[in-house]
Amino acid sequence: MVSIDTYNACVDFPIFDAKSRSMKKAFLGAAGGAIGRNQDNVVVVEALSDVNLHLREGDRVGLVGHNGAGKSTLLRLLAGIYEPTRGTADIRGRVAPVFDLGVGMDPEISGYENIIIRGLFLGQTRKQMKDKMEEIADFTELGEYLAMPLRTYSSGMRIRLALGVVTSIEPEILLLDEGIGAVDAAFMAKARDRLQALVERSGILVFASHSNDFLAQLCDTALWVDHGKIRDAGSVPDIIESYEGKGAGDHVRRLMTRMEEEKNA
Numbered sequence: 648m649v650s651i652d653t654y655n656a657c658v659d660f661p662i663f664d665a666k667s668r669s670m671k672k673a674f675l676g677a678a679g680g681a682i683g684r685n686q687d688n689v690v691v692v693e694a695l696s697d698v699n700l701h702l703r704e705g706d707r708v709g710l711v712g713h714n715g716a717g718k719s720t721l722l723r724l725l726a727g728i729y730e731p732t733r734g735t736a737d738i739r740g741r742v743a744p745v746f747d748l749g750v751g752m753d754p755e756i757s758g759y760e761n762i763i764i765r766g767l768f769l770g771q772t773r774k775q776m777k778d779k780m781e782e783i784a785d786f787t788e789l790g791e792y793l794a795m796p797l798r799t800y801s802s803g804m805r806i807r808l809a810l811g812v813v814t815s816i817e818p819e820i821l822l823l824d825e826g827i828g829a830v831d832a833a834f835m836a837k838a839r840d841r842l843q844a845l846v847e848r849s850g851i852l853v854f855a856s857h858s859n860d861f862l863a864q865l866c867d868t869a870l871w872v873d874h875g876k877i878r879d880a881g882s883v884p885d886i887i888e889s890y891e892g893k894g895a896g897d898h899v900r901r902l903m904t905r906m907e908e909e910k911n912a
């Protein structure tokens with residue numbers, strides 16, 4: 648069974664070299680988690696506090712919130728990269744963390760070899776990646792460059808390769824942190840379809856994004872993360888409306904209606 652359960656999970660980052668003078672006036676700014684002190688009087692950033700999350704097979708959840716609200720920290724907690732400082736996080740299922748498209752890529756080896764390595768990094772086997780190789784190679788449209796070392800690629804070419812691999816896997820839990828940047832528009836349209844298909848065959852999706860259109864396309868529900876806490880939970884348009892206002896909520900509602908009509912057409 649695939650599941651995510653966190654109980655009052657907190658993640659603190661101790662900052663041993665923080666200047667105490669500047670900390671005297673610590674207050675909750677618009678961006679970032681609360682800054683406090685732990686029992687040893689060390690300055691800590693409270694990146695997440697008392698997060699209770701219960702997700703099951705089929706859940707597609709978007710995370711919205713200001714810079715430094717705790718979205719990436721929450722994804723890293725769910726990926727097992729961070730342990731909760733207090734509380735618990737119980738994650739069942741094979742996790743594919745897609746935070747940085749370039750992670751696990753080696754500039755000195757070929758595109759083909761990088762496809763295998765990146766796949767292993769995402770929990771796939773060598774055999775699975777070899778079976779998918781042709782299809783991934785086609786998608787990237789990189790042709791003979793695939794036999795060349797990755798260092799000869801432009802940044803957009805690297806993203807094509809990384810997206811080709813990421814969207815080819817079968818994850819039980821897919822953790823996605825936007826960062827899908829510099830590819831040309833035609834390629835992005837192709838990648839969106841593949842991303843949609845990836846999400847559909849994933850057990851659980853948690854997706855942190857500042858793009859309302861992307862959230863509307865990939866998620867059913869959303870969480871507003873604010874200063875390390877879950878401030879609100881609900882449908883994607885409702886949460887975007889609470890977070891950004893009525894205009895943004897209505898835009899997402901219209902977009903979702905249009906997508907639904909296109910699906911049924």
Ligand SMILES: Nc1ncnc2c1ncn2[C@@H]1O[C@H](COP(=O)(O)OP(=O)(O)OP(=O)(O)O)[C@@H](O)[C@H]1O
Pocket residue numbers: 660678679680681692693694712713714715716717718719720721
């Ligand atoms: N390694 C770290 N050491 C210290 N503080 C950190 C570390 N990583 C994150 N933080 C702090 O934790 C808080 C949450 O950061 P996080 O990266 O999770 O935010 P986010 O919601 O993903 O932001 P953004 O939308 O800007 O990517 C911030 O206050 C940040 O300063």
